[in-house]
Amino acid sequence: MAVMTTAAAVIVDGAAYAQAVEDAVKASAAYYTGGTSGLDDETYDLLVRGIAAWEAEHPEQVLPGSPTGKVAGGAVEGDVPHTVAMLSLDNVFSAEEFTAWAASLARRIGHEAERFSVEPKLDGLAIAARYDRGRLTRLITRGDGTAGEDVSHAIGTVEGLPDELGEPVTVEVRGEVLMTTAQFEHANEVRTGHGGQPFANPRNAAAGTLRAKDRAYTVPMTFFGYGLLPLPDTEADLAARLGGLAHSDLMREAAALGVNTTAGTAVPGSTADTAEQVLARVAEIAALRAELPFGIDGIVVKADLAADQQAAGSGTRAPRWAIAYKLPAVEKITRLLEVEWNVGRTGIIAPRAVLAPVEIDGSTITYATLHNPADITRRDLRLGDHVMVYRAGDVIPRIEAPVAHLRTGDERPIAFPEVCPHCGSGIDTSEQRWRCENGRNCHLVAALSYAAGRDQLDVEGLGHSRVVQLVEAGLVADLADLFSLTRDQLLGLERMGETSTDNLLAAIASAKGRPLSRVLCALGVRGTGRSMSRRIARHFATMDTIRAADAEAMQRVDGIGTEKAPSIVAELAELAPLIDRLVAAGVNMTEPGATPPPPAGSDAEEQAVDAGSAAGPEAAAGGPLAGMTVVVTGAMTGALEALSRNQMNELIERAGGRSSSSVSKKTTLVVAGEGAGSKRAKAETLGVRLAAPEEFAALVADFLG
Ligand code: IVH
Numbered sequence: 001m002a003v004m005t006t007a008a009a010v011i012v013d014g015a016a017y018a019q020a021v022e023d024a025v026k027a028s029a030a031y032y033t034g035g036t037s038g039l040d041d042e043t044y045d046l047l048v049r050g051i052a053a054w055e056a057e058h059p060e061q062v063l064p065g066s067p068t069g070k071v072a073g074g075a076v077e078g079d080v081p082h083t084v085a086m087l088s089l090d091n092v093f094s095a096e097e098f099t100a101w102a103a104s105l106a107r108r109i110g111h112e113a114e115r116f117s118v119e120p121k122l123d124g125l126a127i128a129a130r131y132d133r134g135r136l137t138r139l140i141t142r143g144d145g146t147a148g149e150d151v152s153h154a155i156g157t158v159e160g161l162p163d164e165l166g167e168p169v170t171v172e173v174r175g176e177v178l179m180t181t182a183q184f185e186h187a188n189e190v191r192t193g194h195g196g197q198p199f200a201n202p203r204n205a206a207a208g209t210l211r212a213k214d215r216a217y218t219v220p221m222t223f224f225g226y227g228l229l230p231l232p233d234t235e236a237d238l239a240a241r242l243g244g245l246a247h248s249d250l251m252r253e254a255a256a257l258g259v260n261t262t263a264g265t266a267v268p269g270s271t272a273d274t275a276e277q278v279l280a281r282v283a284e285i286a287a288l289r290a291e292l293p294f295g296i297d298g299i300v301v302k303a304d305l306a307a308d309q310q311a312a313g314s315g316t317r318a319p320r321w322a323i324a325y326k327l328p329a330v331e332k333i334t335r336l337l338e339v340e341w342n343v344g345r346t347g348i349i350a351p352r353a354v355l356a357p358v359e360i361d362g363s364t365i366t367y368a369t370l371h372n373p374a375d376i377t378r379r380d381l382r383l384g385d386h387v388m389v390y391r392a393g394d395v396i397p398r399i400e401a402p403v404a405h406l407r408t409g410d411e412r413p414i415a416f417p418e419v420c421p422h423c424g425s426g427i428d429t430s431e432q433r434w435r436c437e438n439g440r441n442c443h444l445v446a447a448l449s450y451a452a453g454r455d456q457l458d459v460e461g462l463g464h465s466r467v468v469q470l471v472e473a474g475l476v477a478d479l480a481d482l483f484s485l486t487r488d489q490l491l492g493l494e495r496m497g498e499t500s501t502d503n504l505l506a507a508i509a510s511a512k513g514r515p516l517s518r519v520l521c522a523l524g525v526r527g528t529g530r531s532m533s534r535r536i537a538r539h540f541a542t543m544d545t546i547r548a549a550d551a552e553a554m555q556r557v558d559g560i561g562t563e564k565a566p567s568i569v570a571e572l573a574e575l576a577p578l579i580d581r582l583v584a585a586g587v588n589m590t591e592p593g594a595t596p597p598p599p600a601g602s603d604a605e606e607q608a609v610d611a612g613s614a615a616g617p618e619a620a621a622g623g624p625l626a627g628m629t630v631v632v633t634g635a636m637t638g639a640l641e642a643l644s645r646n647q648m649n650e651l652i653e654r655a656g657g658r659s660s661s662s663v664s665k666k667t668t669l670v671v672a673g674e675g676a677g678s679k680r681a682k683a684e685t686l687g688v689r690l691a692a693p694e695e696f697a698a699l700v701a702d703f704l705g
Pocket of ligand 1: 087088089119120121122124126226322324
């Protein structure tokens with residue numbers, strides 16, 4: 001986990017202090033009402049810490065409205081009073097600060113906290129949902145903590161908050177309303193479709209959507225409960241029972257009533273007996289953050305037992321029995337300077353955002369992905385826009401949305417290319433992803449470098465610059481040309497002596513013997529990366545069978561659906577002359593160990609389908625990993641040390657298993673080497689079996705080498 005700074009803004013005098021308070025109050029008001037303040041979270045925290053530091057030195061000059069003293073957010077006229085104050089949380093930013101907090105809690109209650117509950121800090125906004133005899137009657141925002149806005153009009157649009165509880169009880173459920181990444185994208189699409197301005201991030205979108213009345217459209221949000229309390233009308237015995245329950249029990253109770261909690265997510269709330277255990281769980285949740293379908297900005301740690309909570313008590317702003325362990329900010333606002341259009345090895349023309357450099361969680365971000373032209377239009381992005389950029393873990397940075405209210409009017413539309421930016425040919429815009437009409441011949445160097453790469457044909461000595469040389473000399477115009485290169489042609493090139501020439505020719509000759517899966521992958525058919533190429537090759541066993549397959553037959557390969565199948569079939573047909581030349585050059589076109597499927601319509605095929613092996617013979621193959629889905633993570637050691645990730649995946653499939661790159665409930669085994677991070681954590685959370693590289697090597701020993 002990255003170390004977070006607890007730096008504070010430096011405030012030099014009373015005037016700067018007053019300004020800082022004003023800025024922070026404005027930002028905070030915007031935050032709680034769904035606006036965008038222009039301050040990202042990290043800058044806000046920096047400012048508030050600066051304010052706190054100055055106030056510590058000048059206690060007599062503390063302004064009444066300071067964000068350090070009150071419950072954040074401001075009350076609005078007509079608010080509904082909360083029966084119990086909706087408090088905020090104090091923050092810690094490091095393991096040391098957390099340990100110090102746990103120690104101060106122990107001092108306050110006279111003993112170590114009996115148990116902690118640890119749950120993600122969901123990045124949305126707090127809401128109180130009142131249920132009257134089991135029916136949802138009222139939704140109230142937190143407001144200033146003592147009273148909040150009635151947003152009952154949103155009832156019915158918040159998933160996870162049922163209209164009716166499992167039992168006719170009168171209770172208040174508290175929790176966070178947010179938008180998942182998918183809900184956010186949908187919301188912005190709908191909103192801009194109605195001529196509105198996009199929301200900058202999911203949190204803003206949830207806040208704005210929740211408060212909006214009389215919209216022509218509704219967009220769904222998600223609720224996660226983190227509190228359950230009695231209301232004045234609650235039956236006395238239920239009220240007494242709830243009051244005595246540990247937080248973890250309350251969460252079970254809420255879930256049993258039908259309220260959504262974090263229990264069903266990859267980061268369920270859990271309990272820990274010691275501060276060390278809490279820190280281990282914090283690290284696990286932090287490692288899973290990048291993969292979650294919703295935003296979290298920290299981990300909330302609570303004394304679990306009601307008795308410990310009561311003994312600790314609460315301050316005016318926050319309880320003393322709970323703390324937010326903040327994680328580094330993963331969002332920053334920066335400018336969109338330019339959009340580059342890059343042509344990939346298959347001729348796909350992909351836009352990429354060039355950003356004013358911005359630091360997020362310790363690395364400087366200068367580029368972000370943009371998927372395709374439609375994606376740009378949908379997000380209403382313009383050059384010069386301030387954009388909210390998201391980056392967590394090792395995910396590729398992405399733009400969440402423009403910060404529309406920071407527009408000056410000087411923003412310019414993003415120009416889409418009219419001809420291929422690489423070769424000047426026309427562009428096929430019939431699909432979402434645009435493609436050069438020249439296809440893979442457009443960026444021949446990229447296509448050939450990929451084909452010669454380690455995980456494809458593995459032609460040693462044929463790196464990028466050598467490929468450029470061959471293409472520029474006119475010796476190679478497609479993949480098949482590689483195999484007809486002569487000694488004299490190569491010797492005629494600059495920097496090619498006898499030894500390099502002979503080595504390169506030998507490397508090319510040995511590339512002819514690679515398995516079909518690698519040859520197929522080297523062809524660069526769209527939608528057939530490394531693992532898909534292996535699946536196709538193992539399913540069909542020979543290039544002839546692949547070429548004979550129609551879309552229906554292609555769909556029998558695990559992971560190929562109705563959309564992909566026809567395009568793969570069509571592209572292979574286009575490649576027929578090239579494949580014929582490869583065959584003529586002596587390139588291998590079979591997959592070792594695989595057998596072709598029975599011809600369509602035969603008895604044998606029907607039996608295979610009946611037996612549930614729709615994924616083809618590769619799934620039914622024996623071997624120690626038959627029926628298993630295996631994920632490899634971390635550095636391999638021992639007998640597996642020299643294997644690339646691709647070779648590990650090949651090994652898994654040779655041994656009858658299925659390789660995958662992400663851990664889910666469907667994963668059977670995770671091979672975790674040194675330095676394994678989030679995937680190991682996820683496996684542990686899901687209870688998936690883990691194996692060290694050595695243990696795995698023993699399991700597949702017969703298939704090694
Ligand atoms: S408990 C009295 N648990 O974080 C305890 N809050 O920064 C109050 N939040 O106002 C809150 N996830 O909106 C709690 N698992 C969680 C939370 C959580 C997110 C929010 C909540 C709160 C804010 C404080």
